[in-house]
Amino acid sequence: MTDPENHVATLNAINALAPFNTWAGLEVLSASAGHAEIAINWRTEFGQYAGFLHAGMVGALLDTACGFAAVNQVGPVLTSHFSVSCLRPAVGERFIARATLIKPGKVQCFAKAELFGITKGSEKLVATGEAIMVVTGSPVSG
Amino acid sequence: MTDPENHVATLNAINALAPFNTWAGLEVLSASAGHAEIAINWRTEFGQYAGFLHAGMVGALLDTACGFAAVNQVGPVLTSHFSVSCLRPAVGERFIARATLIKPGKVQCFAKAELFGITKGSEKLVATGEAIMVVTGSPVSG
Amino acid sequence: MTDPENHVATLNAINALAPFNTWAGLEVLSASAGHAEIAINWRTEFGQYAGFLHAGMVGALLDTACGFAAVNQVGPVLTSHFSVSCLRPAVGERFIARATLIKPGKVQCFAKAELFGITKGSEKLVATGEAIMVVTGSPVSG
Amino acid sequence: MTDPENHVATLNAINALAPFNTWAGLEVLSASAGHAEIAINWRTEFGQYAGFLHAGMVGALLDTACGFAAVNQVGPVLTSHFSVSCLRPAVGERFIARATLIKPGKVQCFAKAELFGITKGSEKLVATGEAIMVVTGSPVSG
Numbered sequence: 166m167t168d169p170e171n172h173v174a175t176l177n178a179i180n181a182l183a184p185f186n187t188w189a190g191l192e193v194l195s196a197s198a199g200h201a202e203i204a205i206n207w208r209t210e211f212g213q214y215a216g217f218l219h220a221g222m223v224g225a226l227l228d229t230a231c232g233f234a235a236v237n238q239v240g241p242v243l244t245s246h247f248s249v250s251c252l253r254p255a256v257g258e259r260f261i262a263r264a265t266l267i268k269p270g271k272v273q274c275f276a277k278a279e280l281f282g283i284t285k286g287s288e289k290l291v292a293t294g295e296a297i298m299v300v301t302g303s304p305v306s307g
Numbered sequence: 308m309t310d311p312e313n314h315v316a317t318l319n320a321i322n323a324l325a326p327f328n329t330w331a332g333l334e335v336l337s338a339s340a341g342h343a344e345i346a347i348n349w350r351t352e353f354g355q356y357a358g359f360l361h362a363g364m365v366g367a368l369l370d371t372a373c374g375f376a377a378v379n380q381v382g383p384v385l386t387s388h389f390s391v392s393c394l395r396p397a398v399g400e401r402f403i404a405r406a407t408l409i410k411p412g413k414v415q416c417f418a419k420a421e422l423f424g425i426t427k428g429s430e431k432l433v434a435t436g437e438a439i440m441v442v443t444g445s446p447v448s449g
Numbered sequence: 450m451t452d453p454e455n456h457v458a459t460l461n462a463i464n465a466l467a468p469f470n471t472w473a474g475l476e477v478l479s480a481s482a483g484h485a486e487i488a489i490n491w492r493t494e495f496g497q498y499a500g501f502l503h504a505g506m507v508g509a510l511l512d513t514a515c516g517f518a519a520v521n522q523v524g525p526v527l528t529s530h531f532s533v534s535c536l537r538p539a540v541g542e543r544f545i546a547r548a549t550l551i552k553p554g555k556v557q558c559f560a561k562a563e564l565f566g567i568t569k570g571s572e573k574l575v576a577t578g579e580a581i582m583v584v585t586g587s588p589v590s591g
Numbered sequence: 592m593t594d595p596e597n598h599v600a601t602l603n604a605i606n607a608l609a610p611f612n613t614w615a616g617l618e619v620l621s622a623s624a625g626h627a628e629i630a631i632n633w634r635t636e637f638g639q640y641a642g643f644l645h646a647g648m649v650g651a652l653l654d655t656a657c658g659f660a661a662v663n664q665v666g667p668v669l670t671s672h673f674s675v676s677c678l679r680p681a682v683g684e685r686f687i688a689r690a691t692l693i694k695p696g697k698v699q700c701f702a703k704a705e706l707f708g709i710t711k712g713s714e715k716l717v718a719t720g721e722a723i724m725v726v727t728g729s730p731v732s733g
Binding site for chain 2: 703
């Protein structure tokens with residue numbers, strides 16, 4: 166995908182500033198104004214007691230995807246509220262979260278995201294989420 | 308606090324089974340039927356881009372506390388839904404989450420939790436959360 | 450739209466049993482397994498202090514649409530949790546809510562919905578919502 | 592309860608401006624900065640298909656209580672997001688919602704509320720809720 170406005174580069178720059186994202190090996194797969202797609206590869210230390218992806222990791226992916234979907238359209242944001250629906254056990258060799266900005270705003274933004282577990286190339290929706298964010302100010306330079 | 312029913316031991320056993328919790332150094336501080344208190348010490352790799360505790364970590368602590376509050380009263384659970392309200396920037400040398408089971412049930416449980424950032428011994432409420440969990444079956448032996 | 454399985458009739462039967470729905474003049478526009486579309490015409494008594502559709506009415510439409518989307522696929526349900534994001538002032542001569550069942554289940558179902566305000570034939574998305582429901586038992590006969 | 596700052600009067604003035612609240616017979620029982628208590632008496636037209644209080648009415652009471660808890664401390668607000676946990680069938684001769692402002696702010700406020708069904712003088716917690724509101728401007732004169 167071409168990215169004439171360097172949306173991916175902007176997100177990679179923010180991503181590199183977040184130690185948690187670096188620890189998790191979080192990758193930015195694609196981005197456009199109001200959209201972002203991120204991924205991680207499964208590691209044992211991401212697991213909860215039953216071996217599924219920990220709810221904290223599920224939330225991290227959904228919320229980060231929502232934030233990244235917003236950044237390219239409205240600049241830096243901070244999450245006020247997010248919620249996660251755990252539809253199925255979050256299992257996979259890899260996880261991809263895709264987010265869409267539903268409503269940009271000068272003060273508040275609303276976004277939603279879906280999380281897929283990937284096993285042998287097959288995607289399964291494991292969780293959905295939504296986030297409300299406040300716009301914090303001037304854009305981070307890419 | 309005395310713990311005649313070994314609630315803390317039960318939670319420590321579950322905690323030890325969760326690699327994410329072990330990675331985060333998550334401690335069980337106290338527990339009783341319908342209540343749990345857990346903590347982590349700040350580490351740089353828990354941070355988001357602005358240096359605050361990552362929303363994923365905020366969610367992990369609130370959701371885990373809710374789950375632990377439920378386990379001692381209804382046995383093992385899996386989260387169906389959780390939500391997080393980020394009231395203030397989540398900063399601190401240490402973070403403590405305290406959860407209460409609002410409504411036990413045979414099928415579903417409802418819990419709520421608060422997350423405090425601790426700086427120089429002073430606690431500040433930084434986030435609140437709630438979780439809906441499904442009861443999954445027989446108790447994990449402590 | 451043809452409705453060989455009488456999904457609309459099933460929902461109309463439930464709708465007629467709910468006095469609140471009757472009071473609101475709630476109509477079932479269309480339905481299929483996992484989908485439902487309902488509507489009301491604006492009346493002054495639906496308003497909050499600023500003249501917009503009251504948040505309670507917004508929630509009623511979104512939650513009812515989610516429930517109706519579930520009923521045709523899994524039978525009668527009761528809502529455990531629902532949430533509403535108010536994207537814009539809810540104004541219109543008429544309001545339409547469209548819901549989709551995201552994840553059916555024997556115990557729990559997850560659905561999402563969108564609410565549109567209609568003014569002079571033009572639709573505007575004013576709110577989104579989601580609901581978690583528990584399946585309660587045998588189907589209501591249509 | 593004395594009310595030297597006329598918090599109840601302020602809320603009654605707003606309440607009278609909201610046709611939905613008037614229709615529902617919504618009463619303001621008590622109020623102080625960051626707190627509000629409201630009630631309705633059961634009427635058949637508030638019911639859903641099984642005879643319980645309709646989820647829309649549950650949401651209306653919880654959200655309105657949250658808004659009223661905010662108004663006395665920060666001035667007029669509009670809800671951005673609210674969520675409702677339905678703990679038990681919402682039955683009662685009367686319903687009381689009590690809300691507390693958790694976090695006031697210049698831009699956003701966070702509040703939580705509990706809804707009780709009253710039967711023969713006995714209160715039972717039937718639902719909990721939370722709301723995020725944006726502060727809209729100058730105070731409504733009481």
